[in-house]
Amino acid sequence: MEEKEKYLNPYIGGFLLGTVLFVAFFIASEGVGISGAFARITAQLIYLVDPFYTKNNAYTVHYLYTGNALANWLVVETFGVFLGGYLSAALAGRIKQRVEKAEGYPVASRLLFAFLGGALVAFATRLTRGCTSGQALDGISGFSVGAWIFMFSVFAGGMLASVFFRKQWKDV
Amino acid sequence: MPPLFANGLISNGLNLFIGLFIGIAFGFVLERSGLGTARNIAPTFYFRKIIVEQVMISAVVTATTWVVIFSLLGWIDFSKVFIPATYVWPYLVGGVLFGIGMVMGGYCPGTSVVASATGRIDGAVFAVGMVAGMWAYYEVYNAIQSFANSGYAGRFTWSKLLGGDMFSTSYIITVILGISILAFMGYMRNITLKKGDNR
Structure with missing residues (x-):
């Protein structure tokens, strides 16, 4: 597996990651997260097919309080994670279709x-x-x-x- | 005093806008550190690579250090920052299920998003599987609701458990646990690589 550019030292990567996390604490008043975004995306997908399901399900109902399950900080931030991952890999020449x-x-x-x-x-x-x-x-x-x-x-x-x-x- | 959003110092729209860039930075650093591929994640369960621990532990030591410094200087009211509550039993059972899924699938949610973005088909399939898993949870939620909410302990910190405060007990235990795990994992990795087994 030849990669054009080597990965960052994991301790430096961790320092940067921890700093990003603190910036999230400082500004958004919550940390980073991904699974919450997937939970909301799933609830919204189900809503498109069967709105009654999402409204009557004891778990998904609270996702609709803002009107749309996707109107949420975690969803926007997770979209950013996708963009950031792409950007980093593209700059390092690491975008390639494959199965690991x-x-x-x-x-x-x-x-x-x-x-x-x-x-x-x-x-x-x-x-x-x-x-x-x-x-x-x-x-x-x-x-x-x-x-x-x-x-x-x-x-x-x-x-x-x-x-x-x-x-x-x-x-x- | 910050945190900005919880204390009404920035609007919801601005918070979302900044959130996009926090996400971009998060994804960028994950990919840079090598965590956008199952090749650097799954081997952690065989003691062959410890990049996951190296990145995660240096991240939490860094973040907690920022929290302690900013709190001491009065630049953040950390009690206003949302931290997930503790639910003992669901975390034990859910954690084990999560670990099984992780060695099976090769990713966790964030790394699967980065993997998808960089052309890894297995990462994208993992992400689609996540949608199925969420739906499965909604389907059975009524039946497991009481278990899912069992062992509730609120915002349960080390200082709440052992006394002291954020600056003493909580911070010291976090750092000591982190370093101990790194030392243990490094030791296990060296044995594994020397013996050349565990394949």
Whole structure:
């Protein structure tokens, strides 16, 4: 996997990330987050098909208080994450269509696990009130004990399940 | 006093506008640090790479240091910043499910967005899977509602648990835990790479 430009030192990357996070605290009065945006996008998609579902569902109903589930800071910020990721990769010459997996591992299996993994992660974020951004980064930076409970559980779950997905990441 | 939006010092529109640029900076740094690809994320669960821990822990140590400095100088009222409440049982169970999904899918939500933006089809498929997972949660929410709200402890910080305040207990424990995890993961990675196994 030849890349035109090397990645940033992870500690410098972390320093910049932490500073961006603090700017979010300082201005928006909340940290960065992604899963909340996906929850809202999903609620809005369902609303387009079946408005009654979104209005009558005990979970999604509060997303409609502002009239549109997408009128929210997290949604705008997540759109920015997409743009920022594209910008960084484009400047470094790293935009390329590909599927990340071990060599020789079937593409269909990889994409099936990507889909199922995404679904499981999303489901979990509703229980945990956020993901590795909105719960772990924001919570730990806000001195929350719960965010550490979340993060230790993530690593426990990932390491326990890792044996089943070894082939997928064999030479990665 | 900041935080600006919570204290009414900027309008909702301006906050959203700035939010776009905060997102751009966030995505930019994630990609720059190498977290836009499953190749640098999934191996963390096999102790082969620890970029995830290096970036996350230096990020939280940096952010908490800014919080402490700005609070000491009276430049921010951190109690006005939204921090997710603690729900013990859902966080334990949800965290384990999240970890399983992460090693299965190779991403977490933010990194899948960056991966999608950079041409990774597996990242885009992960993001579509997330929409399905959200919908599944809405479908079963009524049945699991009481569990989802169990073990509620509010804004439960280290100083609330152990005494002291943000500047002593909370900050020190966050830094010590972070450094300990980095040391542990670095040690495990070195053993794994030396033995050449865990493939």
